[in-house]
Amino acid sequence: MEKFHGALVAIVTPFIDGKLDEQGLVDLIEFQIENGTHGIIPCGTTGESATTNFDEHKRVIDLTVKTVAGRIPVIAGTGANNTLEALELTESAKESGADAVLSVVPYYNKPDQEGMYLHFKTIAEKVDIPMFLYNVPGRTVVSIDPVTVGRLAQLDNIIGIKEATGSLAQFSEVIANCPDDFIVLSGDDFTSMPSVMIGGKGVISVISNVYPLGMAQMMERALAGDIPGARELHYKMYDMMKLMFSTPSPGPAKKALELMGRIQDGSTRLPIAPMADGAVEKLKEGMVKLGLL
Template identity: 50%
Template structure:
């Protein structure tokens, strides 16, 4: 059910508030460009700085604007299991199709603690869950043996693997087989992960180049490896530029330059350094994107 190109949407702000109109326009554009699903309130959506009311509202908007055209996978993770349950229940009640739950951050739970966290949310919410493993942000790595245990739970349907470690991804696929859908969480690794048996990507880059990312995944699925490789290498300079500084600062800067959202970012994140903004804009121009498009 959850495969292909899934955009981890930014959350536009204006004057300190969620910019609902810009968010709706962004969702419509993403769908028109051929993405297969959207993720509101993920890391790229600055979920860590959204109030609970804002978090719920952003998910409500995404579900309403998607109108069933593509699945909505709501970010509902927390380092509090009880809060993750509450957020996941809201996403379910709002009409989302699944939840994306980051591993609990800061707490640094053991592998058993991670298993019990997801098990509790699964039992309480009874809703499809995609596990999100990104050790660089959370300080804890969800290991393949634990993923294999989680794959035995009825509502754990996928994992967003953002370790950047293809050996670990390979081991997850080896141990889990078809019991769980593996999605890339790193735009650098989409094509090699597909070759290993992954089913797609939850992408930052597809915020600005959704059609190319969607075409690359579909080309691979159709067996057109030459076209998939061509698009992979085409996107690599863009991928590098969008991670010059902490995500989502560069991608929001790019979307603002393209005229799709305002430039607002919430502290403690701050605008790109001038030299990095110059490098980003030069890459966007070279890629063929247009200012104010």
């Protein structure tokens, strides 16, 4: 399997008493590698990048790179709605030795397509590191147009996109507008298996936090053309995919990891509130069904 393909985990950032749990992060990375995950994405949305400060953000990426030690790729989340901040985080990720970066469409500002183009172009030209764009309009409000993605795909350092609209039509348009070697990854667990059928190369996954082996096997089967085998795993995991977003993410993923004994503290930073008791019980039921508890 080629680099930057398959099941890549958008890994959670564990905290203890509100502070970064470094040993917890190291243990989670080892758990992922032992269970076949094809890549690690620190400081993505699931890693609570929006509520980590710059020092924490850089430390998580640095520690991830050192722990992985070249065994699988590390794609560091370095996006921001301020181009200068995104540049600083991208430069830091390069210094840490990340294999690539993941840069989200600027949120809150509501830039137009030219603003998005210039934002990503500026970063790609100033920092020599492979970059994945990240389109997630459910969080950013604005969406990058497939034609704009096609323009950006002509730049040397922009090698792919995490497409998280949940739309296979959008996914198809992106592929149609980009070169054959442009890497389009699903940003949704639900669409990861079917996206391979139309040219996708993998997924940046949330459920991989708790069930890395299943997600890795599903993507390997899909990419190898074993559609019945991939479909079987898709439906096996489908209920848990939904449960990962039963309350605001990454709350369910972190609570599940706590229940599994993989991290000490499954809490999230505000404004993501703790899961209600009823939601936790439903999560437990799903985990038992999948054999995680």
